[in-house]
Amino acid sequence: MEKKIRVGVAGYGVIGQRLADGVALQGDMELVGVADVMPTLSVRALKEKGMPYRLFAASVEGKAALEGAGIPISGMLEDLVQQVDIMLDATSAGIGAKNKLLYEKYGKHAIFQGGEKNDVANVFFHGYANFEKGLGVDFLKLTSCNTTGLIRAVDCIDRAVGVEKVAITIIRRVADPGDYHRGLTNALQIDKAPSHQALDLMTIMPHVEATGILIHTPVTHGHIITVVLTPKQDISVKDALEIFEKHPRIRVVSIGEGFLGNASLFRYARDLGNPRGDMYEIAVWSDSVVKSGRDLMFAINIPQESVVIPENIDAIRSSMKMQLTRETGTAETNKYLRIGTWKKTV
Amino acid sequence: MEKKIRVGVAGYGVIGQRLADGVALQGDMELVGVADVMPTLSVRALKEKGMPYRLFAASVEGKAALEGAGIPISGMLEDLVQQVDIMLDATSAGIGAKNKLLYEKYGKHAIFQGGEKNDVANVFFHGYANFEKGLGVDFLKLTSCNTTGLIRAVDCIDRAVGVEKVAITIIRRVADPGDYHRGLTNALQIDKAPSHQALDLMTIMPHVEATGILIHTPVTHGHIITVVLTPKQDISVKDALEIFEKHPRIRVVSIGEGFLGNASLFRYARDLGNPRGDMYEIAVWSDSVVKSGRDLMFAINIPQESVVIPENIDAIRSSMKMQLTRETGTAETNKYLRIGTWKKTV
Amino acid sequence: MEKKIRVGVAGYGVIGQRLADGVALQGDMELVGVADVMPTLSVRALKEKGMPYRLFAASVEGKAALEGAGIPISGMLEDLVQQVDIMLDATSAGIGAKNKLLYEKYGKHAIFQGGEKNDVANVFFHGYANFEKGLGVDFLKLTSCNTTGLIRAVDCIDRAVGVEKVAITIIRRVADPGDYHRGLTNALQIDKAPSHQALDLMTIMPHVEATGILIHTPVTHGHIITVVLTPKQDISVKDALEIFEKHPRIRVVSIGEGFLGNASLFRYARDLGNPRGDMYEIAVWSDSVVKSGRDLMFAINIPQESVVIPENIDAIRSSMKMQLTRETGTAETNKYLRIGTWKKTV
Amino acid sequence: MEKKIRVGVAGYGVIGQRLADGVALQGDMELVGVADVMPTLSVRALKEKGMPYRLFAASVEGKAALEGAGIPISGMLEDLVQQVDIMLDATSAGIGAKNKLLYEKYGKHAIFQGGEKNDVANVFFHGYANFEKGLGVDFLKLTSCNTTGLIRAVDCIDRAVGVEKVAITIIRRVADPGDYHRGLTNALQIDKAPSHQALDLMTIMPHVEATGILIHTPVTHGHIITVVLTPKQDISVKDALEIFEKHPRIRVVSIGEGFLGNASLFRYARDLGNPRGDMYEIAVWSDSVVKSGRDLMFAINIPQESVVIPENIDAIRSSMKMQLTRETGTAETNKYLRIGTWKKTV
CATH class of the missing domain: 3.30.360.10 (Dihydrodipicolinate Reductase; domain 2)
Structure with missing residues (x-):
C-alpha cells in the first residue's frame, strides 16, 4: 500500500470515537480528523488527552460552543471533508442525510450508520455477508x-x-x-x-x-x-x-x-x-x-458500542477497493484491530 | 355443593397469601387457616389487618418467634392439617417434601408448587392441559x-x-x-x-x-x-x-x-x-x-406472583373431585375469582 | 355536617385517581366526578371496573379520543366544575394554571399540586404545618x-x-x-x-x-x-x-x-x-x-404516589372551612382514611 | 532510588488487578507477581493478554484449578512472599488475616484492605490524613x-x-x-x-x-x-x-x-x-x-473500583520508608500514576 487512505469521522460520540480509534490503528489508513458540534464529555476527554486527533467544528454555532469551552478547533467540517478520501458518518440519525450533500459536493465517499434511512446509501453493507456488493460504491450504509x-x-x-x-x-x-x-x-x-x-x-x-x-x-x-x-x-x-x-x-x-x-x-x-x-x-x-x-x-x-467498528473498516476497504474480496478485506481489518489473535488453537 | 371443602395453606409468603385469598373467595371451599414459621412482613400485615385468617406455627421455634413478635397463634401446623381436607403447600422449595409426611400421616390430599421436585407428587398438573389426570389423586404438583x-x-x-x-x-x-x-x-x-x-x-x-x-x-x-x-x-x-x-x-x-x-x-x-x-x-x-x-x-x-393461583384452585377441584372435567372445573374457579368477567364476548 | 361538600378531580393519573378514591371515602364529601383527556390505562381500568366514578372530558379532542376508545363520558370538564364546590386539580404541571380560569369563572375553590408554580395559589399549604392559613382561601397549592x-x-x-x-x-x-x-x-x-x-x-x-x-x-x-x-x-x-x-x-x-x-x-x-x-x-x-x-x-x-392524598383532603377541609383547626381538620381526614387505626397508642 | 522495592499482590480480583497495574507503573517499585486461587475471568484475561504478570497459586487446590484451566503458574503464594519486600493483600475479607501468618513467617511487610478487621494491622492508614503514622510500620490497613x-x-x-x-x-x-x-x-x-x-x-x-x-x-x-x-x-x-x-x-x-x-x-x-x-x-x-x-x-x-489504589501505593511508601512525609510520599505516587497532570491551571 503506497499511499494511505485518508479518513475523516463526523460525529465524535459513542460510535464516532470508536471509529476514529479503529481507523487510527489501520496501517493503510490515515485518520485526518474528527468533527463534532458540542463540547460533550467525549470531546472534553479528547482535550484532556492532549488532542491526539484534530477536531473540526460541524457548524458555526458548534464552533462557538467548542471554543467557548476551551477546545482547540482545526477548522470546519467542510475543511475536513476536503482533506479526506472517505468520511465515516456517525452523527445522530438524520444528520447523515444532510451531511451527504457536503460529501457529494466534494465527490467523497462516505459510510453511514444504521440509524440513517436506507436510501441514504446505494448499498446496505455487511463485511462478511456482502463485501463485494460495496466495491467501489460511493455511499454505503452499515447495519445497526x-x-x-x-x-x-x-x-x-x-x-x-x-x-x-x-x-x-x-x-x-x-x-x-x-x-x-x-x-x-x-x-x-x-x-x-x-x-x-x-x-x-x-x-x-x-x-x-x-x-x-x-x-x-x-x-x-x-x-x-x-x-x-x-x-x-x-x-x-x-x-x-x-x-x-x-x-x-x-x-x-x-x-x-x-x-x-x-x-x-x-x-x-x-x-x-x-x-x-x-x-x-x-x-x-x-x-x-x-x-x-x-x-x-x-x-x-x-457489545453495542463497539461491535460495528470492524464492519465499518471493512466498508472503507470495500468502498475504496483497498481489497477486492470479503476474505482479504475482513482479514486486513482483523489484522490491524488484532481480532482473533487470542484464538491460539484455531 | 352441600359441604364446603376445607383447605389449609402452608407457607404464607408471596404465593401462600395469594392462595389463601383465592381459596377464601371460593363459595364451595372454606379456608381453615394458614401456617408459617417467622414473623415476616406478610405475617405482620396479617396481624395489622386483624387476623382475618387463623395462623398456625409450622415449628416449635417458629411458634416462639411468632409469639415473640406479638402474633396470635391458633395452634401448630399439625393441628391445621387435621382440620382440613386438603393442604396447599407453598413453603420454600424442599420443605414441601418434608411436610408431605404429615399430610400422609393424616391421610390428607395436598397440592405442591413448582419449586418442589416432581416426585413429590403423583401427577404434574395444569388446570387446562390435564385436569382429568388429577381427578381423585392425593398429591398433585403444579407447574411453575x-x-x-x-x-x-x-x-x-x-x-x-x-x-x-x-x-x-x-x-x-x-x-x-x-x-x-x-x-x-x-x-x-x-x-x-x-x-x-x-x-x-x-x-x-x-x-x-x-x-x-x-x-x-x-x-x-x-x-x-x-x-x-x-x-x-x-x-x-x-x-x-x-x-x-x-x-x-x-x-x-x-x-x-x-x-x-x-x-x-x-x-x-x-x-x-x-x-x-x-x-x-x-x-x-x-x-x-x-x-x-x-x-x-x-x-x-x-404476572409471576399471582398467575398460578387459578390453576392451584383447579387442582383442589380435581384432586377432591369437586368437578369432573376441565371445562366445569376451570369454569367454577373462574367464576369465584371473577376471571373473564371483563370480557364482553365471554 | 348536614350537606356534603361536592368535589371534582381534574386529571385522572397517578395522583388524580388516588385523590378520587380518598375523597370517595370521606363521609362528609361527595365525589361528583373526574376529568381526563386521554384513554390512558387508568381510564381504561375505570371502564373495566364499571365506571364507579363519572368521567368528564377535559377537551373536545379528549372527548373524541375517549369515546373512540369506548369510554362513556358524562360531559365536559366545564360541566363538572359547575356541579362542585371545589376542584382538586391533579393535571400535568402547567395545565392547572389554565384550568384556574375555569374555576374562577364559576367562583369555585381549587387545590393545586406541587408541580404548579407557587403563584397559581394564594397559600402554599400543608395540613400539619399551616392548616389555619388555608381557612376559607379560594386557591391552595399543596407541597410535592x-x-x-x-x-x-x-x-x-x-x-x-x-x-x-x-x-x-x-x-x-x-x-x-x-x-x-x-x-x-x-x-x-x-x-x-x-x-x-x-x-x-x-x-x-x-x-x-x-x-x-x-x-x-x-x-x-x-x-x-x-x-x-x-x-x-x-x-x-x-x-x-x-x-x-x-x-x-x-x-x-x-x-x-x-x-x-x-x-x-x-x-x-x-x-x-x-x-x-x-x-x-x-x-x-x-x-x-x-x-x-x-x-x-x-x-x-x-411513598410518592399516595403520600399527598391526606394533605389534599386536609386542604379541602381548610379551604371550605369544614374544620377550623389543624387538630380537628387532620383528625377528620385521618378518620375517614383510617390512618393511624393500626397504632395501639393512638 | 538505587534498588526498587519488590512488591507482590495477593488476590487478583477487582482491587488486586488494579493494585498490580498501579505498582507496575511506579518507577521505584517492581511488581514481582500476583496470586490467586481460581481461574476467574480476571485470571483468564491475564492469560489472554500473554501473562504480563507472573501468577502464583494461593493454595494447592487453587493450583490444580488454575492448571486445569490452562493457566501457567510460577509457583505458590509462599514462593511469592519470599521474593518480595512487601505484600499488598487484596484477598476476600478474612483471608488477609490468615495470610498474615505467612507474611510474619518471612518477616515481610504487608498492606491490608478495608474488608479486614482493624486488628490485622498496627495502623489504620490514609495517604493524606496520616502518612507519617505508617512510617516503617510492618502492617498497615487501608480505609475502604x-x-x-x-x-x-x-x-x-x-x-x-x-x-x-x-x-x-x-x-x-x-x-x-x-x-x-x-x-x-x-x-x-x-x-x-x-x-x-x-x-x-x-x-x-x-x-x-x-x-x-x-x-x-x-x-x-x-x-x-x-x-x-x-x-x-x-x-x-x-x-x-x-x-x-x-x-x-x-x-x-x-x-x-x-x-x-x-x-x-x-x-x-x-x-x-x-x-x-x-x-x-x-x-x-x-x-x-x-x-x-x-x-x-x-x-x-x-469510583469504587480504583479510588483506593493511590493510597495503597502511598502505604507502601510509608511502610517501607521510601519517603518520609505525606507531601513527598503522595507526590511520588501521583507522579507515577499521572494523577493531577490534567490540572494545567493549578
Missing part, C-alpha cells in the same frame, strides 16, 4: 449493532449448511453506560413486531426468511439475542460450535468459565485492558446451543 | 409460574390446530417487589439451555417438542416469554388472536392501548383495584403476533 | 410528595423542641411503577443544589433554615430522605422516636422487623390489602436515628 | 473505598479551616460491573446507622465527630456521598471549591459540563482511555456545594 452481530452468526451457518429461516428475540440493552437522555426503570418494553433487525437481515440476506420480537431491558452492557434458526441441512450442536469457533469475530464462551451474562463480557473486556472496555467480537454461549427438531437455537451477546 | 402461563397459550392453540414444537425465550423477572435476598444490578444472566420450563411443558404435553433459553433481567413486574410455535396445521395471526381472546385466563392487549411492557400490566392491575395489584391472567400482545413460514411467533406476559 | 412527607417529620420535632435548621439528602425514586416516559438505567443523577424541597420547606416553615441535595436513583418504590436536623433544644433519640410514634401519619419501622428499604414498605402496603398497594404514612427507620453533637440525623421513606 | 475518598475531601478542608463534625449520607453502588453474586433490583436498602465509614473516619481523624446513614442503590458506577460539614472557621463556597481544586486527587466537575451523575464520570474515564475506564480521583460537583448557617454541604463521587 444488533443486525451486524446477528448476521455474523447467521452468515457463517448459512455458508456451511444454508439457512432457511430465523426467528429472533432481541433482549436489548436500553442505554449505554453514561446515558442520561434515555432509560428504563424496572420495566421491560416491547416493540411492535416484526423487529427492524429481522427485516434488515432479509435485506442483506434476501434468501433467508426472518422475523423477530424486540424487548428493551434496563441494562447497559450488551444486547442478548436468541436465535431459532432453521437450517437447510441438518447440523449438530457440535458442528455449529466449530463453525462459530472458526469465525474471527465470534467468541465461543461458557457459563462454566464464568461468563454468566452480558456484564461478564463487559468485565472481561475491561480486564483485557481493551480501551474503554470495548470488545469487537460477539459471543456465543456454548451452553445455550440446543436443537428442536431440525431447528438450532442459540444465544449471542452484542 | 412461567410454565403455567406458557401452557395456557400453547394448549389453546394445540386444541385448535395441533402443536408440533415450540422454542421459547424466557425474559425472566429476577425478583419480586420487596425482595432483598436476590437481585441483579445492570446485568442480564443466562441459564444453561434447555430451560426447565421447556422440559416441564413436554412432561405435561408429551406430544409437543420444546426447547428454550432463559435470560434473567433486573426487573420485578412480570416475565415476558417469546414463543416460536410450529403448528400442525397452518394458522393465521387473526385466527390465533381469536383463540387467545376466547381464553378466560388470557388477555389480548396492545401497545396502542398503552400496554408498553410488563410494568404497564402491573400498573393496570393496581388501577383495577385488584388486591396487591395482582392479575390472574397472562397477556398476549396482539402487536407481537407474527408469522415466519408456518411458524407463529408471539410474546406473552406472566 | 417529598416536601409533604419531610414537613410531617420536621414539623412534629419543631413543635416539641424547635428546629433551627435542616440539611436534607433526597434519594429520589426516578419513576413510578409503570412509567415508560422517564427512567434511569444504572445511573445516579444529581440536581443543582439547593433542592427545591429545601426551599419549599422554608416557604412553609420560614423560621427554619434549610438546604439540600437531591440524587435521582433508578427505582420506583418510594423516596428516602436523610435529614440532618439542628434542634433548638437538645433532644434524645428516644424522645425523637416517641414524637414520631405519636404522629398519625408517621410509621416507625425497623430493619429488624424486615423493613429493609423502600421496597419493603411497598410490599407491606400490598400485603395489607391497601388499594394499589398504597400507603398514606411516611416511615421513619428507628435504626437510622443517630446524634452528632446536638444534631439529630434520621432517614424517612416517602 | 468510601472512607478513602471521603477523607480526601474532609482532610483538605480540615487542614484549611478545621472541621468540627460531619454527617454523611452514603448513596452506595451495590455491585461492581460484572458482579452476579450480589445485586439489588428496584430497591433501595438502608443499613443500621451510624455507618462504619463515619466510625472509620473518626478512627483516622479522631478530632472530628462523624455520623452517617448508608443507603444501597441498584447501580454499579460509583458511590455518591453527601457531606454536611461543620467547619471550625466559617468558609465560603468559593474558598471550599478552591481547596478542592488544588487537591491532586479531587476533580471539581459540574452538571453544566455534562457530569450529570456517577455514570458520567465512568463514561468520561472510559473516553479518556484509562485502563478499564478507571479513575483514581474522586469528584466534587461544584453545583452541589451549598451553605446552611456555618455548615457546608456538598456531594462527592467515589
